[in-house]
Structures are given as structure tokens and as C-alpha cells.
Amino acid sequence: MSAANLRTHAEVAHSRQPGHGMPGELFGRQDVFETDVDVFFHRHWILAGVTADVPQAGDVSAVDLERASILIVRDDDENIRAYRNVCRHRGARLKEAGKSTVGLLVCPYHQWTYDLDGSLKHTAHMGIDFDRSCRSLMPVKTRVVGGHIFVCLADHAPADIEFLAQTMIPRFAPYDLTRTRIAYETDIVENGNWKLVIENNRECYHCGATHPELTASFLPEDFGFCPQGLSDESQRALEAYHARNAASIASWERDGLICGTVERLAPDVATGFRTQRLVIAGDGESQTMDTRVASRKLLGDLSRRDLGDMHLWTHNSWTHVMSDHAVVSYIIPLAPDKTLVRTKWLVHEDAVEGVDYDLNALTEVWVATNAQDAQLVSINYRGTQDPAYRPGPFSPFTETYLELFSQWYAARLGMDTA
Structure with missing residues (x-):
């Protein structure tokens, strides 16, 4: 198709046959990628870090979001703030991507100096009449939810972040994820489009054949299955699954824990998310190979180990919180065929490696799973760019979230590019 005959982004998105995957153009075109970044990563709320990234006053985390960049800062009053990573003089980057600790934010180009509250404190050679008060760093809208730092680069951020906050804070x-530290973190660049990364994360059709480490603790029935033509053995397993789920939920609710599923991904919703407390297989304690806690120092002030997996999914992140640790992943698009997947393993702030936990036991499930998913996304992306690709049907049993995501994506694209 010639450049002159290219369909618009919205036209391609709305051409998708219901119940089927997205057209390959939505994954491979540069113009589609650029619109995606603008709409879904600049105008919507995204997860950009955790409070453990900046544990002390003066700590800074610089996060690049394609051409944009932000500084996440803990100020002298222990507040989490975010600013555009752009000096108000001639636009130099204040910090390269990564973490650091500062007393003040000093531009490396001409040494304009900013306080942690964003105010411009010092400039040289600007004259006595120069008004510093109108040259503060540009703030970025920020919402901290249970240790998760959400940011929005838009002037008018979607107000429904408050529904997510009201749902997830309790x-x-x-x-108490604000009292955690990062035990380990990884960056993986997956060779695929960001939407394929999210789609892969939101279905477990592939899990049994490709994720032996993950399925040691996941119950496959939680992620959909075909109930038709079950053998007697499979039927008994299904009944056991329902019984275990019911017993676990009753036990958790007696302890005052919230368990119900919230699915918020309708086309008219800006801040889409899903949350659920999932039962863990085996001993039921944690996402580890033996399904027991990896850290004897539990999160918060917990004493009970078998609290399942408190799950949160957004359009750029997924979080799993167990009694002993949390795994927080989020994505940043780099190119049509490149997506950064950043994962952090959080433990109690007082947990000591080698004393309270073994690092390999803590991380091996998701280290392996992330590597496996990277390979799956790569082969998926390459196939969608083949001239022979025609979107196939979603499974109505195991890929229902992919249909919801596809509908949400097309609807938000239309609303935010109108």
C-alpha cells in the first residue's frame, strides 16, 4: 500500500473484525506507533515507577517516555513529585535515565539550579532583574496508589484515576508497599509492539506449554478454559478448583481482606484496570517454585502467609502482590517493534538478602517467565508483519480480555484523536 493510500490509524483500528485480533498495520506502522505514544502514554495515566525507586529525600528517578522524559523526585518533606526533565533555560536534559541522589537539581549545561519542589533557585549571568519565579520546572500530574507511582503528561488528566485509587488503596x-525496598530489578527489550506485549500478558492460553515456572503457582482455571467435553478427571479437577476458591475467599473475607473482581475496561473508561485476589496453587503462599514464601519477613505487619495474589492490571502494567513480596512490571514503547519491560521485585524494607530471603528463590519464576514472554512476543510480532497474516479468532474461553482490550483501544483512539 502506497503512503498516499494508507488508511488512517482510526480506520485501521475500527476495521478489526469483532472477536478477532488486530490488523498487522496497528503493530508495524511508524505513524501508528507515534499516535499510540501520544494517546496512550502521554494523555492517559501510566505506571512509571514505585515509591521504593526514591526511598529518601533527594532521590531522583529519571524515566524516558519516547521523546519525553520525566523526573520522579522525593522532596525534603517526603512528598513524591514529578517534573518534565527539561531545563527552563534552553531545554537541556537535567538527568539521564536512571536513578541518583541530589541536594538540588543542577542543569549540567549552564548550571541553572532547582530545588526539589521545582522552584528555580540560582542562575548565573541573567542580571538582577531576571524573574526566577516564572521559570520553575514544569510539573507532571502524579498519583501514588499503594506504592505505585502513576503519572500523566496531559494538561487535563483523566479524572477517573480516582476510581482506581479508591479501589486499590484498601x-x-x-x-504497606510504601515500606518496601527493591530487592532486584530488570529491563528487557522485547522485539514486538507494546500492544502485543499487553495481549500476551492478558491471556494464559499459552501458559501451560510455555511457562512451567509460572504454572507451578498459578491455577490455570483462573485464566479461562473450555468447559466443553471435559473428561471425568478434568471435571473433578474443576470441582476441586471451585471448592478451593470458595474456601479461600471465605477465609480471606473473615480476616477482612477484599477479594472481589473489578473489571473496568469499557470503551468510555479512560483509566482501564482489572484487579482480583487469586488463589495460589500448592501450598498457596507465593509465586515461587515451591509455592511457599520466598521471604520470611512478610510485607507490612502481616503474619498470615496464604493471602493469595492481589493482582492489578492496567494498559501499561501488571502487579502481583503476595504476603512476602510483590512483582511490579510496566512497559514503555520504544519503537513499533521494540518495547521496554521493566520489572521490580519488592520486599519488606527491613528484609535482608541471605537472611530473610534467597534472591534466586524470590526472582526465578518471573525472570524465567519474562524471558519466555519476550520470545513469544517476538515471534508473534514477526508473524503479524508477514504479508500472509490475517487476524484469527480469539478463544471465547481464554482470550476474553483481548477482545475487551481491542475494543477499549479503538474507542480511546477515536476519542483522543478526534
């Missing part, structure tokens, strides 16, 4: 409260 669910995260028992774990």
Missing part, C-alpha cells in the same frame, strides 16, 4: 493497604 486492597494494597495490608501490604
Whole structure:
């Protein structure tokens, strides 16, 4: 198709046959990628870090979001703030991507100096009449939810972040994720479009054949299955699954824990998310190979180990919180065929490696799973760019979230590019 005959982004998105995957153009075109970044990563709320990234006053985390960049800062009053990573003089980057600790934010180009509250404190050679008060760093809208730092680069951020906050703050409260530290973190660049990364994360059709480490603790029935033509053995397993789920939920609710599923991904919703407390297989304690806690120092002030997996999914992140640790992943698009997947393993702030936990036991499930998913996304992306690709049907049993995501994506694209 010649450049002159290219369909618009919205036209391609709305051409998708219901119940089927997205057209390959939505994954491979540069213009589509650029619109995606603008709409879904600049105008919507995205997860950009955790409070453990900046544990002390003066700590800074610089996060690049394609051409944009932000500084996440803990100020002298222990507040989490975010600013555009752009000097108000001639636009130099204040910090390269990564973490650091500062007393003040000093531009490396001409040494304009900013306080942690964003105010411009010092400039040389600007004259006595120069008004510093109108040259503060440009703030970025920020919302901290249970240790998760959400940001929005738009002038008018979607107000429904408050529904996510009201839903998740009491669910995260028992774990007190603000009192954690990062035990380990990884960056993986997956060779695929960001939407394929999210789609891969939101279905477990592939899990049994490709994720032996993950399925040691996941119950496959939680992620959909075909109930038709079950053998007697499979039927008994299904009944056991329902019985275990019911017993676990009853036990958790007696302890005052919130368990119900919230699915918020309708086309008219800006801040889409899903949350659920999932039962863990085996001993039921944690997402580890033996399904027991990896850290004897539990999160918050918890004493009970078998609290399942408190799950949160957004359009650029997924979080799993167990009694002993949390795994927080989020994505940043780099190119049509490149997506950064950043994962952080959080433990109690007082947990000591080698004493309270073994690092390999803590991380091996998701280290392996992330590597496996990277390979799956790569082969998926390459196939969608083949001239022979025609979007196939979603499974109505195991890929229902992919249909919801596809509908949400097309609707938000239309609303935010109108």
C-alpha cells in the first residue's frame, strides 16, 4: 500500500473484525506507533515507577517516555513529585535515565539550579532583574496508589484515576508497599509492539506449554478454559478448583481482606484496570517454585502467609502482590517493534538478602517467565508483519480480555484523536 493510500490509524483500528485480533498495520506502522505514544502514554495515566525507586529525600528517578522524559523526585518533606526533565533555560536534559541522589537539581549545561519542589533557585549571568519565579520546572500530574507511582503528561488528566485509587488503596493497604525496598530489578527489550506485549500478558492460553515456572503457582482455571467435553478427571479437577476458591475467599473475607473482581475496561473508561485476589496453587503462599514464601519477613505487619495474589492490571502494567513480596512490571514503547519491560521485585524494607530471603528463590519464576514472554512476543510480532497474516479468532474461553482490550483501544483512539 502506497503512503498516499494508507488508511488512517482510526480506520485501521475500527476495521478489526469483532472477536478477532488486530490488523498487522496497528503493530508495524511508524505513524501508528507515534499516535499510540501520544494517546496512550502521554494523555492517559501510566505506571512509571514505585515509591521504593526514591526511598529518601533527594532521590531522583529519571524515566524516558519516547521523546519525553520525566523526573520522579522525593522532596525534603517526603512528598513524591514529578517534573518534565527539561531545563527552563534552553531545554537541556537535567538527568539521564536512571536513578541518583541530589541536594538540588543542577542543569549540567549552564548550571541553572532547582530545588526539589521545582522552584528555580540560582542562575548565573541573567542580571538582577531576571524573574526566577516564572521559570520553575514544569510539573507532571502524579498519583501514588499503594506504592505505585502513576503519572500523566496531559494538561487535563483523566479524572477517573480516582476510581482506581479508591479501589486499590484498601486492597494494597495490608501490604504497606510504601515500606518496601527493591530487592532486584530488570529491563528487557522485547522485539514486538507494546500492544502485543499487553495481549500476551492478558491471556494464559499459552501458559501451560510455555511457562512451567509460572504454572507451578498459578491455577490455570483462573485464566479461562473450555468447559466443553471435559473428561471425568478434568471435571473433578474443576470441582476441586471451585471448592478451593470458595474456601479461600471465605477465609480471606473473615480476616477482612477484599477479594472481589473489578473489571473496568469499557470503551468510555479512560483509566482501564482489572484487579482480583487469586488463589495460589500448592501450598498457596507465593509465586515461587515451591509455592511457599520466598521471604520470611512478610510485607507490612502481616503474619498470615496464604493471602493469595492481589493482582492489578492496567494498559501499561501488571502487579502481583503476595504476603512476602510483590512483582511490579510496566512497559514503555520504544519503537513499533521494540518495547521496554521493566520489572521490580519488592520486599519488606527491613528484609535482608541471605537472611530473610534467597534472591534466586524470590526472582526465578518471573525472570524465567519474562524471558519466555519476550520470545513469544517476538515471534508473534514477526508473524503479524508477514504479508500472509490475517487476524484469527480469539478463544471465547481464554482470550476474553483481548477482545475487551481491542475494543477499549479503538474507542480511546477515536476519542483522543478526534
